[in-house]
Amino acid sequence: MSDPFDVFGSDSDSEDENNQGRNTESVEVASSLINEANGLVQQQPITSENTLRASPVESSLPSIQRDLVDISNLEAVNFPWPNPLFVDDSAVAVYIIPKFGGGRAFCARKKLDPGTTVLVEEPVMEWHQDQVGRKLDLSTVRFLLENDKALNLVHWLESFHPLKSVIDQGPNEENSSDEQLWPMMEETKNECEELEVSELAKLAENRKIVCRDNSAVSEADVLRMLLCIRYNGLESGVYLYAAMLNHSCFPNCAKLRPEGDQTFSEVVTTREVQPGEILTINYCPNIMSHASRRHHLYNQHRFDISADVEEPFRAMELVNDELPPSAVDRVDDDSPTLRVEKSLDEFEAMLPELVGLASVDQSRKEVLKALELSIQELCKQSEEHLSSNHLLLVRGLILHLDVCDAIRRTNELPKNALVLILCRQVQSAYQLIDLQSQLYGPDHFDLARSHEDMYVSISELLSRSPSHLYGLGFPGLGSFSQWSQKERESRNEHHRIKALYAKKTR
Structure with missing residues (x-):
């Protein structure tokens, strides 16, 4: 289970402000990474918004539409499955x-x-390696039918959407209300090789795998199982109850x-x-x-x-004050949001290897430093191309904080460079807390980590170089006492949120 509380693990005030901790080699590598990965530096900005937000939002959940149901006269469903843990x-x-x-x-x-x-x-079934990160296809149905629990899996999937009983009936007055189901079955059939579908039905017969009513697994059953897996499969596999x-x-x-x-x-x-x-x-x-x-x-x-x-999250999706066009069958390769997402994907993929080798390879340490500058530049250009509160900035700022933490863990930063890294962490955490509060409300576990980044960085700067904090120019944060108060607020929020997720009902 992903742990939401992984922890981010005397300086002079007279360092060269023009240096800003960026050595020439790092800048050159960063420039190369930006040109190769984000594809944004040659584009013209869509908006000119590029300022830090004034202050984090108050801890109140955005007014969203809640899906409420009167359950007083409804009966709970009992499934023919083993109980969860x-x-x-x-x-x-x-x-x-x-x-x-x-x-x-x-x-x-x-x-x-x-x-x-x-x-x-x-x-009940994890994805086989060939399907991880790819569109699920008939190879997953083959993997299911070759599984030791294949008979149970086939039976259990009959209770998944789309139900076997519905597909067996075909379109009629009772089940024709599902506008997506029948086109989806037809589309699934058209994209699959008829011979492969037939082979999978034969595989089930050879392995003596039958449906719950003891009928043979038909070609329609094979297609329905593929659609079931696509509808209900989650990132780490097939779950019965979570589905x-x-x-x-x-x-x-x-x-x-x-x-x-x-x-x-x-x-x-x-x-x-x-x-x-x-x-x-x-x-x-x-x-x-x-x-x-x-x-x-x-x-x-x-x-x-x-x-x-839906509102109020629409504001976090606007680009140049408009919602970018979308389609089910494709994503516009030239859209600024996709360019940012591709850059984030590439940077996120680079980080684990760099972190693993940085402790033994000096050149990797330099690339790690360059990556930090590249991500910071990507975030700035994302604000220009998208908006200053676009939800993709959440990913970028989280990644920036992760890279800053990885750099600090190398324990080889000069004092002035450490101070500048801490300042950039404060800037990213400050903006990130605001955006996450808008996106999730005040109690999401991701905010615990962001508040920790905030208070740890502030605390170190207050002890090393308070004047750098004052120089960040945040409204209402220009003195030692004001920054101390901000540090206490983030520390308290971190512990409050962490305590929420320490509760266990089992």
Whole structure:
């Protein structure tokens, strides 16, 4: 499970301000990285907004539309599956709710505080290596049918959307209301090789794998299983109960992935949830622009989130005061948001290798320093090309803080360079806390890490070189006492949020 609380691990005031800790070699490498990776430096800015925000927002959840259901007359669904490791039946249950997702949804039975663990589950099937990061295809169905638990998996998938019983009936008055289902089945059929579908049906027969009613696995069953996996599969594999959680681009829960030797995932609430509220997670693997989310969700899960974005988050998607166009079948290669996303992907992929080798390879340390400057430049140009509060900046600022932390862990920075790195960390954390508060509300676990970055960096600067903090020019933060107060506020917020997620219901 990804740990949301990984920790970021006497200087003179007279250093050369023109140097700013940037040696010539680092600048040259950074320039090369920018030119190769982000493709933005040759573009003309779309907007001129490039200023730090005045102050972090107050800790209040944005006024969003809550999906509330009257569950008083609904019966909880009992599935023919093994029980998960943990589910709080008194707090949540799955109900038949036709207008949501596949007609079912997890709902809260009572008020849930942020940080409540509602589900702990192991995947019934993990993706095979060839499918990781790629569009799921018939090779995954083959992997399923060759699995030791293939018979159970085939039976369990009959209860996933789209239901086997519905597909067997074909379109009729009762099930024709699902406008996406039948075009999706036809599209899935058209993209698959007929011979391969036939071979998979034959594979099931040879392995004596039959449907729940003992009928043979048909070619239509093979296509339906592929669609089931696409609709319901999550990043780390196929889950039975977690698959009943609906998607939201701005969810009230998060599914934490297995990590290391751990085999299970947890689903925790990330904000206050009201009785009758639908529990939702984000099916996307990371923060994406609306156009990329729309394409990914259709390509992977076969549903369309539409061309619009709900308020109040729409403001975080605007480029040049307009919502960029989107489509289910493609993402515009020339769009500024996609260029930023590609740059972030490349920079994020570079970091683990650089961190692993920086302790033994001096040249890697220099590239790590150059990467920090490149990401900082990418964030600045993202503000110019997108806006000063675009949600993609959240990814960029998090990455910048991670790289700054990696540089500091090398323990080889001159004192003046360390002070300048700390200043840049304060600037990124200050802006990031604001953006994350807008995007998630005040209680999301990601904010705990950002507040920690903030207070740790401020504390070090107050002890090493307070004048550098004053020189950052933040409104209302021009003295030792004011920065000390800001340090205490972020420290308290870090501990408050961390305490929320220390709660366990099991």
